[in-house]
Amino acid sequence: MGMHFNLADLFEAVADKVPEREALVCGSNRSSFAELDAGANQMAHYLAAQGVKAGDHVGLYMYNCSEYLEAMLACFKIRAVPINVNYRYVKDELLYIFDNADMVACIHHREFIPAIAEVREAAKKLKVFISVPDQSDEDLSAVGAVDYHAAKEGQNKARDFTERCGSDYFILYTGGTTGMPKGVMWPHENVFFAAMGGGGHFSPLGACVVPEDMASRVSENPLRGIALAPLMHGASWWYACIQLLAGNTLILNHHRSFDGAAVWQIVADEKIHAIQIVGDAMAIPLLDALAENPDRWDLSNVFNVGSGGAIFSDAKQEAFKKYFPNVFITNSFGSSEGGQMGMDNGSKKTASGLGNVSRNDEMDVIIDEEGQPRRHAEIGETGIFARSGYIPMGYYNDPVKTAKTFIEVDGKRWLLTGDAAKIEDDGSITVFGRGSNCINSGGEKIFPEEVEDALKAHEGIFDALVVGVADDRWGNRVSAIIQARKGIKLDLNNVQEHCRKHIAGYKVPREIHLIDELPRAPSGKPDYKTAKAFAESGAGAVA
Template identity: 70%
Template sequence: MADKHFNIGDMFEMVVDSVPEREALVCGDARATFAELDQRANQLAHSMKEKGVKVGDHVGLYMYNCNEYIEGMLACFKLRAVPVNVNYRYVNEELLYIFDNSDMVACIHHREFSSAIAEVGGQLSKLKTLISVEDGSDADFDIIGAVEYESALQGQSTARDFGERSDNDMFVLYTGGTTGMPKGVMWPHKNVFYAAMGGGGFFSPLGPIEKPEEIPSRIGENQIIGMPLAPLMHGASWWYACIQILCGNKLVLNPLRSFDGEGIWAVAAEEKVNSIQIVGDAMAIPLLDALKGNEDRWDLSPVFNIGSGGAVFSPAKQDEFKAAFPNVFITNAFGSSESGNMGMDNGNKKEGDSSLGNVQRSEFMDVIIEGDSPEECRHAKPGEQGIFARSGYIPAGYYGDPVKTAKTFIDVEGKGKIWLLTGDAATLEDDDTITIFGRGSNCINSGGEKIFPEEVEQALKAHPGIFDALVVDTPDPRFGSKVTAVVSIREGFDVTLKGVQEEARKLIAGYKLPRELHVVAEIPRAPSGKPAYPKAKEIALSGNFLVS
């Protein structure tokens, strides 16, 4: 029998053998026990292997929330293939980029995405295997030569006759970040297990495991039923799904295609959900709105935790949840696709403090002062502001991008210890805690979605009437920040917000579109021609030159 490793595939199988009949996964009408989930993942893994998917090959998961998403992930881990998340909001150019950049050889996709794959598939010589999941649409998956998902599983073995796995098998998470196009964050299984999944110890008083064989000992006697509300294509939900499964808990996926507060509470009540994971105020606001006037509509008494990560979760909204659920405890986590979970706000914020929160400094968490080169970076002294950083269990870098890797993963002060620079501004306090202020770059975080201004600007400038454009973030009561465009137009043209959105939508996903438009005679730029973002933001915040 092969040795066990800190590999999600190995540890999942040990959990299955411990609680085979427990319900593991629910999404709408689809339900599966741990044994059923394991068997279907084995069948899919055998099918993919038969179709030529090998160790280390990248397999796209291009789906809305569904049981097949989790089956696809697990099948990859069993085969030692690498699952890659594909944002289903992407349009042609973005899809082509991620398929090509990831060297994807196979893709499991919802049927409705067949035409989108067809549009880019001719430019992708490595993409050979396509497996189509039924979704009720009538899209023609024959045009891309896909096989239907259930047909792919039919007749395949349920046996676990796979080779020995490794701590260093890869889990690749594509993230928007601050580079315009997504970056593939390469996580070795052991590193992501400890950095993002609590090492199996989130729900156990015993804490993280020290050996892979200990994972069954972290299974609680009573299942915690958890429901992440962001799509699985987002790292936070994907990781939360793994956390739940590796602890023998039940994972309830949000089956709704749009964010519907009332619909979500109905699912939570039906499944007796205990823990709900959100992405800041963008999700908190519609959930709280749905509760108003519906206080007795659902039995939500099982809910005891509201957790947030990835975006601002304001104290006011936290207080509203506490009022609605008197016994609830709130968790507000810090982290990113590159860092995993970097801790929870410890509640040390002072009145009037505009920071995101405060965490404890440690040998693996610090503030780094950037220099002109990696060699000139250093650790902050008390009172200094720099970049929130992590060492220890961190990614191996960005897939196929040594330049970005070298800028983000650095040997601080040449001591041989690699630190990840998260991009979040932070201050080292006198009491050895770290106060976090959020992105120090121009990256816009709108409801947890990271949007790079230059990408939106390029899409705006493709409009025949727009001469120049800058994009900034401005406050939004629901999403924290919204995309706001400041543009100058060509002579003889007139523009409307709707018209600009429709044109830009041809090039970028809907969540990246500007929600506000300001038309000025000349875009503010420095003498060098570089964009003057502070001045553009001043215009945007002034409310002047607004066009509806």
């Protein structure tokens, strides 16, 4: 059988190259590449014996655990389609995803049995339940589940699967900031190149040209990297795959709540080199733990702090450099639909924006105005950041949203990311952030992320969101919803004076609202809709 740009094929090539090398660490569970591969083969055989076949959808409804990645690989091996289920979802979101995703099987932590029992009628095709043990004692018979390890027992550890292909796909459900989850359909080959660097992140040889190149891209000196976010999120899942396909050792954060001190203990114990976070939401508690525990841990092995999936402010990047003077900071930006679309490592060409990328045949800015033909932007114009080439197939079971997001311009298919972007004078692209959140104040366009970045540089501000509130004179005025640090009193004048040191005067918040905890969607992303309603209500306003 031929080898393809299929994630199962690629992983097996790595496992054959370095079978005895440590692949995965999660709490007390440790697996070599050979052991992870064999375990995935066993689960793949069990799923196949239960009637799961190529193209069938399998839900992964778990916290971070070794079984999550093993089950994911098992799906890939039999060409089934893994579906990430957000464990933070409550009944309405679960009802939607169980109905929308057409799952035939669900691999879940045992504690989720009551939640599954409540919504399982929405999933008419769902017949197979496999329960991963945890600290709970929920009744397996409530959904007819079988224990995960009992299911694997006695199953064949060998590979005797049918030939796969690069067009096999998986579905990444993304909550976004509004609305119900939507399933992004990613072919393996496309996500490998769009989100995983084509296997070239750790090799001087660069991205693979043919699938057989994968083994030659395996790191001779493996790194130890930790994925701190839940695997149910795209940024963490991609990072996990990047590490495994490089032959590196992947460490998972096995704690179910994010505790900075607990994370640094793992980093010290496992002698970790690279830390992958999701923006300031993780950076803040990590930095606080370092400040509160000077010299507690030996963190001398750390040389990279990377972020993806959320804003990683300049202030927090600089704070990490104070603790790790030689650290290499990487700040990737992209989306569930776009993969990794750029990276800022201190080379931003403008003070504003998330970062810059080179304009090329697969990265551009599209002007998409109602009633006008879609076109490519000219120098100086601001439009929507777009990607072509290695992009998803569309949204599962949502042709309307697919048609709005995946468009054709001059005979070529493009993905509209939703991020506002501008073509600079040198032809490069500056990416600003969600265009839908852009504030138009007196004709000036203000991107919330830029103002939030300035606010977070204030020592008394723990976190902040920025929204536009209706204004009779300016159309909209900039309003900041702020979570202050404990014991800190903030006033409008103090915050404004601070911001003027970082951003232009027209971008400075005209009002601030203090809140105990910033609102977030079940996906963990900022909930701008709730934040705006809070500001409009006048709650927490400070003069």
